[in-house]
Amino acid sequence: MTRLAMRRVVKVGTSLLRGTAARPTTAVIADLAASLNRAHRRGEAIALVTSGAVGLGCAALEMGGRPTEVEALQAAAAVGQGRLMALYQDAFAVRGLKVAQVLVTRGDLASRRRYQNACRTLEQLLAWGVVPVVNENDTLATDELRFGDNDTLSALVAVAVGADELILLTDVDRLYSGDPRRDAGAEPIEEVRDLQELERLSHVARGGGQWGTGGMTTKLAAARIATSSGIRVRLADGRDPAVLDALLAGERVGTVFQPSTTPLPDRKRWLAHALLPRGSVRLDPGAERALVRHGASLLAVGVQAVDGDFGPREAVRLLASDGRELGRGLATLGSAELRQLMGQAGVEVVHRDQMALTLTPEASDDSLAGH
Numbered sequence: 001m002t003r004l005a006m007r008r009v010v011k012v013g014t015s016l017l018r019g020t021a022a023r024p025t026t027a028v029i030a031d032l033a034a035s036l037n038r039a040h041r042r043g044e045a046i047a048l049v050t051s052g053a054v055g056l057g058c059a060a061l062e063m064g065g066r067p068t069e070v071e072a073l074q075a076a077a078a079v080g081q082g083r084l085m086a087l088y089q090d091a092f093a094v095r096g097l098k099v100a101q102v103l104v105t106r107g108d109l110a111s112r113r114r115y116q117n118a119c120r121t122l123e124q125l126l127a128w129g130v131v132p133v134v135n136e137n138d139t140l141a142t143d144e145l146r147f148g149d150n151d152t153l154s155a156l157v158a159v160a161v162g163a164d165e166l167i168l169l170t171d172v173d174r175l176y177s178g179d180p181r182r183d184a185g186a187e188p189i190e191e192v193r194d195l196q197e198l199e200r201l202s203h204v205a206r207g208g209g210q211w212g213t214g215g216m217t218t219k220l221a222a223a224r225i226a227t228s229s230g231i232r233v234r235l236a237d238g239r240d241p242a243v244l245d246a247l248l249a250g251e252r253v254g255t256v257f258q259p260s261t262t263p264l265p266d267r268k269r270w271l272a273h274a275l276l277p278r279g280s281v282r283l284d285p286g287a288e289r290a291l292v293r294h295g296a297s298l299l300a301v302g303v304q305a306v307d308g309d310f311g312p313r314e315a316v317r318l319l320a321s322d323g324r325e326l327g328r329g330l331a332t333l334g335s336a337e338l339r340q341l342m343g344q345a346g347v348e349v350v351h352r353d354q355m356a357l358t359l360t361p362e363a364s365d366d367s368l369a370g371h
Ligand SMILES: Nc1ncnc2c1ncn2[C@@H]1O[C@H](COP(=O)(O)OP(=O)(O)O)[C@@H](O)[C@H]1O
Pocket: 012, 013, 014, 015, 016, 051, 169, 170, 171, 172, 174, 175, 176, 177, 178, 179, 180, 181, 204, 205, 206, 207, 208, 209, 210, 211, 212, 213, 214, 215, 216, 217
């Protein structure tokens, strides 16, 4: 069935939600509700990914800065998350819109079953015209199973709902060639056309402000996940309420990251981006060419090295001989057995159907040219 109405995921960062003396958090959320309501009335489906639990918790607890200890962050999030939802609920209710709280951890989305569950629940909420308000379950997430920033989470939510567009609202008006806070000569970048250009820009990204977590680094990682899944990404300044209206009207504001014209199919999106790799397998140039150019399965004969400790059917990173990530997949063999068998002919390591490559053949050709 083809969907006619636009489907968008809007991510609102901590830097924005904390508000300022001139525009407090309640005003930020009221403006968001007004803009999203206009899109909703046009029949568009919207999911919101919101930060702010830790920030609002800290404000409620009258802390001067963001604590560094995990317990304090998790406890502050428990205080702030309820407040955050109350603010959204009130602001949206004024306009007759219903919201739903959805809290997830990285571990939830890495499990195929729970990921599919999340997809179904989100789909049901959108079908009811309810706005899902998604955040990481900060209070329970453990170090190895957490996102930490909401950029990556928002990209996976966009993948999960099959969004057309992901809008990242933050406190800077677009991507620059350096952090504009520190580098006055940083040049604006208005369009990133494809994954290769995105890879080339990875060095421009720096960390975030005092309250934000990932800065531009995680926004570019989110753009990589979304665009390789066929989702357009727009990065813009949410401090001016008119900006979201302009974005929702399709106007060119901020930086646009164009979607891949050859997006990964559904299941492979999950394989490539939601799975948590337990180790990595390094390929020789011949194996890289066979996978990237010819869509072949990975055989032990092309494996140069095995890192980490993984069992059969667990996720691994597939690396080129120079360390570039080619993609991810579910291993047929565990790491111990693979170490014994690597270099041998006729042994399958990752079947092509259980593998998602995120490096384009062109980018691979560029780097293989030296071999
Ligand atoms: N290349 C860059 N272009 C634009 N902003 C950058 C860049 N590198 C770092 N930044 C910083 O990233 C910040 C936004 O990230 P962050 O504070 O994590 O916000 P959020 O809470 O919205 O995710 C900006 O305020 C800016 O100072």
